[in-house]
Amino acid sequence: MAEIVCIIGNKGGTGKTTLSHMLCQGMGLLGQRSVCVLTDTHREPLSPDGRRYLVADARTREALGKVVDKIRALQGWLGVIDGGGNRSEMDRKLYGLANLVLLPFRDSHEDIRTVIQDLETFPRAWAIPSQWPTNPWQQEAAEKTIREQLGKYADRLLPPINTLSASKLLLQTNIPDKLPTPLGNACRALAYQVLDMLEVACEAPEEEVEDEAAGEKMNEAAAPSAAEAFDSASPTRH
Numbered sequence: 001m002a003e004i005v006c007i008i009g010n011k012g013g014t015g016k017t018t019l020s021h022m023l024c025q026g027m028g029l030l031g032q033r034s035v036c037v038l039t040d041t042h043r044e045p046l047s048p049d050g051r052r053y054l055v056a057d058a059r060t061r062e063a064l065g066k067v068v069d070k071i072r073a074l075q076g077w078l079g080v081i082d083g084g085g086n087r088s089e090m091d092r093k094l095y096g097l098a099n100l101v102l103l104p105f106r107d108s109h110e111d112i113r114t115v116i117q118d119l120e121t122f123p124r125a126w127a128i129p130s131q132w133p134t135n136p137w138q139q140e141a142a143e144k145t146i147r148e149q150l151g152k153y154a155d156r157l158l159p160p161i162n163t164l165s166a167s168k169l170l171l172q173t174n175i176p177d178k179l180p181t182p183l184g185n186a187c188r189a190l191a192y193q194v195l196d197m198l199e200v201a202c203e204a205p206e207e208e209v210e211d212e213a214a215g216e217k218m219n220e221a222a223a224p225s226a227a228e229a230f231d232s233a234s235p236t237r238h
């Protein structure tokens with residue numbers, strides 16, 4: 001049976017969509033098959049071309065049920081469901097069906113206040129700092145805020161996802177042929193962390209140092225067979 005990761009939270013703009021795509025891209029780079037599931041009715045589906053994962057449109061309740069059933073039947077796959085924000089009922093539903101729940105939040109009082117509420121509402125969920133500052137002084141201040149305000153939840157906090165302007169490339173309808181190396185590295189690190197939490201065995205990723213290497217890897221053809229397997233919802237594929 002496939003594992004399902006849901007990225008939810010009651011606040012918009014925290015990085016749910018970005019994180020969903022980074023996680024799926026990272027899974028692809030680590031040789032794992034995944035599907036990024038859109039549930040946000042305010043968003044349009046993105047083209048799967050050039051991505052190392054599939055995308056599924058589940059913006060209606062019926063479509064979500066079908067997509068989840070389909071993913072569940074695919075042995076060894078990972079479904080990543082991108083929540084919509086400001087939708088408590090949907091978040092509860094997604095929480096109920098997920099193997100792992102991530103709650104991204106930024107370094108802002110509003111985000112921290114909301115993530116505390118979400119951590120209380122969803123006791124199995126993990127908070128993940130997103131769009132985290134990379135400047136040492138800002139970073140230190142952000143860590144202090146976390147210690148002071150999220151100290152009680154320290155054991156449910158994941159390592160931060162840094163601010164990375166290249167992350168927006170994954171949200172483009174069509175992604176460029178080559179993605180910058182730091183983005184690939186961040187995607188791989190996130191995917192490795194999630195695989196570890198799901199107790200899926202995987203070799204530790206090595207950091208890419210050259211753009212060319214990342215570009216070549218992007219062109220390896222993993223997607224067509226993945227698409228085929230998903231379309232036929234074949235339970236025999238691994």
Ligand SMILES: Nc1ncnc2c1ncn2[C@@H]1O[C@H](COP(=O)(O)OP(=O)(O)O)[C@@H](O)[C@H]1O
Pocket residue numbers: 011012013014015016017018019085130131132161162163164165167168171
């Ligand atoms: N790690 C990051 N680094 C830089 N910008 C980011 C990062 N994560 C998200 N963003 C930006 O923040 C905005 C909101 O992100 P998005 O993923 O759409 O949030 P949500 O889905 O929670 O509404 C987008 O413009 C996105 O490009």
Ligand SMILES: [Mg+2]
Pocket residue numbers: 016017018040082083084
């Ligand atoms: Mg979103």
